[in-house]
Amino acid sequence: DAGVIQSPRHEVTEMGQEVTLRCKPISGHNSLFWYRQTMMRGLELLIYFNNNVPIDDSGMPEDRFSAKMPNASFSTLKIQPSEPRDSAVYFCASSLGTGSQPQHFGDGTRLSIL
Amino acid sequence: GENVEQHPSTLSVQEGDSAVIKCTYSDSASNYFPWYKQELGKGPQLIIDIRSNVGEKKDQRIAVTLNKTAKHFSLHITETQPEDSAVYFCAASLSGNQFYFGTGTSLTVIP
Numbered sequence: 001d002a003g004v005i006q007s008p009r010h011e012v013t014e015m016g017q018e019v020t021l022r023c024k025p026i027s028g029h030n031s032l033f034w035y036r037q038t039m040m041r042g043l044e045l046l047i048y049f050n051n052n053v054p055i056d057d058s059g060m061p062e063d064r065f066s067a068k069m070p071n072a073s074f075s076t077l078k079i080q081p082s083e084p085r086d087s088a089v090y091f092c093a094s095s096l097g098t099g100s101q102p103q104h105f106g107d108g109t110r111l112s113i114l
Numbered sequence: 115g116e117n118v119e120q121h122p123s124t125l126s127v128q129e130g131d132s133a134v135i136k137c138t139y140s141d142s143a144s145n146y147f148p149w150y151k152q153e154l155g156k157g158p159q160l161i162i163d164i165r166s167n168v169g170e171k172k173d174q175r176i177a178v179t180l181n182k183t184a185k186h187f188s189l190h191i192t193e194t195q196p197e198d199s200a201v202y203f204c205a206a207s208l209s210g211n212q213f214y215f216g217t218g219t220s221l222t223v224i225p
Contacts, residue, residue, distance in 0.1 A: 005158075031211050043158075043203065043215045050211065091157050100146030100165075100207040105157030 004106035006092050012112045021109045024073055025094030033103060034067055034077050035091040043091075045098040049075065075106070082113045116141040120216025127194050128224050135219045137204035138186040144214075146207040147187045149178060151200045152218075158203055160190070165209050192221045 005024040005098050013019055025032050033048040047057040049069045057067070064083070068073040079086055093103040117140040119187050127133050137147075150158035159184040164171045164178045164187065171178050175194075180187040191198055205213040 033211075042217045045212060048211060056212065082201060091180070093157075094143070095211060099211070102148055103211075103213060104127060104160065104162050105150075107157045 004092055004094050004104055006106035006109050008109060009107065010110045011081060012114065014082055016081045018078065019082045019086075019111060019113075021076045021077040021090050021111070023077070023092030023106060025092070026076070026104055027073070029094035029096045029104070030072065031095045031097075031101070032069060032075050033093040033095075034075070035093065037091060037108070046077070084113045087093045087111055087113050105114050115142055116208060116214040117207055118204060118214045118216045120204050120219060122219060123217065124220045124222075126222045126224060129194060131194055132224075133191045133194050133198070133205070133221055133223070135189045135202055135213070136186060137188070137206075137216050139206040140185065141206070141208060142182070142185060143208050144206040147178070147180060148205050148207075148213070149189050150205070152203065153200045179188045192215065193196060196223050196225050199223045
């Protein structure tokens, strides 16, 4: 079975540019999560969706960050404008059902902002 | 919100020895506790989980124990192998979907 698919795997761009990260959750999963991982702060939840609806975006660091889930099989995380401190690995995860269920992670996008 | 603490941050063991990683949580309402293994360049992969109505769960060389009274849970890996070397994360979840992760333990198994 296909797992969570993220693209691109690596992104290097200059400060001020728009960055779009993409995620395809596991088919049939109805919850989707965006995380950021850094050495200093570990795994941080940015936002999560349930049935394509954003439930909690309190982890989104600033207005420069936005996330959408237009349908059950696709989500984007956008940073505009990007800054060097946004450099991190961004993970998408999905889970099935409501309540406490295992989250399945993609292999992440390693983002470097120069 | 929930606060999860994880210890130790680094752990080195000889191949064949056991490894134990411990986590504590703050919210007694937490009811689901997964453990993840993260290898270099990969996303976290679920290796075992336990729910609050169970005290212990085993899967081959991996086991997890939960003490609800003390609000702590532990990962036990027996007969460690070099391929067990990775970063391990614990997490706790309340009734909703959100996970609260520990800060990770870097495990090195020395051949």
